[in-house]
Amino acid sequence: MLKSLDHLRLTPESLNNPKKVAIIDVGSNSFRLIVITYQPHHYFKVTDEVRENVRLVHGLGATGKLSAPAMDHAVEVMQLYRSFCDSQKITDIVAAATSAVRDAANQAEFLRRVEDESGITVRVLSEAEEAYYGYVAAENSTILENGFVIDLGGGSLEVTRVENRRSVRAVSFPLGAVRMTEDWLPNAPPGKEALNTLRNHVRKHLDTISAWFKHEKGFRLVGQGGSLRNAGRLVQKMKGYPLDELHGYIVQRDDFQRMVKKMESLTISERRGIPGMKADRADIALGGALVVDECLRFSDSPQMIVCSQGVREGLFYERFLEGESPSLFENVRQASVMNMAHLYAFQAEHGDHVAALALSLFDQVARLTEDPLMTAAERELLWAACMLHDIGMNIDYNDHHRHSYYLILNSGLPGYSHRELALIALATLYHRKGKPSTGELSGVLETDDDRRLLKITACLRLAEQLDRSRDGAVREVKLRMRNDAAHLDIYANHDVAVSVWAAEQHADVFEAAFGSHLEIRRGG
């Protein structure tokens, strides 16, 4: 399952000469500039971000044109972004416009003005392209094998059907959050009739894709876009969710509908008081949430995974993964772990060595005990914890286990669920000492996850101690278990006194995890 990761390895040169790209999402509601520092195929990191609420689509529904004030504001923001890039010496600028510009009768004037006044050439994405880049971002940051991606912007809604990680159908509807609000919800709170009219309008569009926009067994639905993210945040707050991470958050349809119901009766200023509401989104929040709600109902999806990435990340992946088509990671989880490891001064040899020893221990225990909590799923979490256990040393040697935990929880690992993220972070937290406990994260865990954590931690901790000197001296470990006694023979090329001494001090965690007293000795 875990094949060679050499293609993800870094050389010192590549670390020291990163590239920089500024990507500007010329959206229908907001313009967002992100700066990404990267090394193609190796690692990337968002290193700056600026956002301005432009609301370019305002009035478009009525006139078919971008309004003069909106266009002026847009040009001014593009000039600012250009100055920003110039002063940071960023020459690689990608700007892409979506629904509002695509649909505007005065598109040409807009593009010319931006070009003339800011020097930035804006590429107008077709409906298919907009859906494609959203899909690419969703595929590269979640584990969507089969299902749907919905991307709700200010101007449009894209729906993509995914089979075996490939986009097989995609469509774009003019159902963006700003449009819906301006066209159907002039008042807040809106009347019952307005709500029904809007819902019927959305359904009429969705009816055209009823042949393929239906939940099936094993399908996932991934949601993107500013309004959708904000709606996800509201549900998270409403539920008192224990993690601060939004990306990967799973919204249950029932909860989503409760939140929409609540919002329906509020004025805009009351909406601003809802925990998690972004002030400059309050006015379009209900319009957007209703569209999402209709998508969930229509497709009969029981839940939705919130995705923080979107078109701009899709554009980025196209250049990051140059040569791949579509621009997808082969294995999102491996790519996530290796990206994080590289960003935090990963000690590759020690990480690899601990992983090899820990997985060998895991496999041997699993075989000897036939433990139902030691499957390929737990093994993969153990691998990730091994690769990341020491990244906290980037902060401080003291308490580096706590820092690893903090880094993993706060940076997130796209492709892993929050539950898996929590288990990986907890295993690193206990990789040196302490009795594993799920603590503040138990709210995102499942039954028996405390026992899973203990078993994963036991393998990690013993492996870490066996490589306490970080020199890879221990070549192999062989485990024998009989009744309640376990014997671990250590095979090494040279002196392993430190390994044996260090591992012996942690035999208790093995006993707690597997019920066997552990004896360690130099073998062979």
Next chain:
Amino acid sequence: MLKSLDHLRLTPESLNNPKKVAIIDVGSNSFRLIVITYQPHHYFKVTDEVRENVRLVHGLGATGKLSAPAMDHAVEVMQLYRSFCDSQKITDIVAAATSAVRDAANQAEFLRRVEDESGITVRVLSEAEEAYYGYVAAENSTILENGFVIDLGGGSLEVTRVENRRSVRAVSFPLGAVRMTEDWLPNAPPGKEALNTLRNHVRKHLDTISAWFKHEKGFRLVGQGGSLRNAGRLVQKMKGYPLDELHGYIVQRDDFQRMVKKMESLTISERRGIPGMKADRADIALGGALVVDECLRFSDSPQMIVCSQGVREGLFYERFLEGESPSLFENVRQASVMNMAHLYAFQAEHGDHVAALALSLFDQVARLTEDPLMTAAERELLWAACMLHDIGMNIDYNDHHRHSYYLILNSGLPGYSHRELALIALATLYHRKGKPSTGELSGVLETDDDRRLLKITACLRLAEQLDRSRDGAVREVKLRMRNDAAHLDIYANHDVAVSVWAAEQHADVFEAAFGSHLEIRRGG
């Protein structure tokens, strides 16, 4: 006050070719190995640590010699440490022994066995040297101008008097925590008489330095050593202290005495249950705490600053600051801030530029408003916050303000009090957005610190926005204030549209801090 820091600057070469030293503290109670990665005069970082409870001094009081089992254990641990260094390819090993080895009749045998069997040459520190290295560590990690350093080991107690940062008197007594326990407290809980005898014994020694071991106005008392740190941790837990940081914690004498009183009536296993107690110190904890208590009483010191550094750091500073005698930082606070900045990929130009703009704003507001909360003390905190505000980007751009806060609180800034540390961390937390609030840290702050924080944050945030493009374009700012209106003129070499736009969005924090509406414009 803040002179050039060029001597603390790093070149890329120095960052990429650090040195490594292993320092082994061959203590009377425990042996501790720390690995420090460093660049002389520039930066350093503890990168590994191993500790083993050897209790070398055990039985020394009765026989005058190191016991055979203790010596065997000691030699075995030194062999392990040597293997550890070999496998990490550390060739620079400094090992220093203190009281137990110094006083042992069979010292020569011990040194020869360690040398023969581990290849490590142990230097035996004289009483004066042991006191000196403790003093150096205390001076380089606190702001001790005048007062005392007490260093309580397993075998001995060192007391040093400091005047104008120089050691002017130093003495060593055989009053270590293990010795006191073995000689005077055979039972736990001990009888009243045993307690009195021990206290009298300590006092008899302290009587010999009554001429100079007396608290004076402006004096501080800094305490070091494993037993003392553990005692400090117990008080911290007893008080429900809001920070996890021990170094720099100020213990009030009354609190210390309450903790000692409580411990006097407990068995050793009951002591193990006290929050904060290290299991392998529980037996000697009371003996050690009684010695510290007597020092506080005898010198009439109202409080004690806990110092996590000691002899081993003192030995390190000698080589880090080669050429200096004594081996002291000229300015501990500056050195702390610059060390942290370098460890976390400090962007020197942006940091310096933000500091220059923020301090200029601070000085102008202070002059115009004669605000009593804007003195040199607050100015120094502002400087530190400017230098460190972006270190969280080392973790992630998203939420980097929160990461800076986490890094500063968790790494600590030797030389700053916990209150100052909290204010610096809070200013970085609010350097981008949010309404400054002291939150969970209010327990370590003083009256009006919420207002101080607001003023410091206002200067930092405006300066940060003025250099939003990180290109140093804004050369100078000139502030005028009249009634409740303030005007900020910006002088720059070229286009500063981004600066003006960014700063305008944060004018509200200026208004909240200084009560004046702020207008920003390009000047001159």
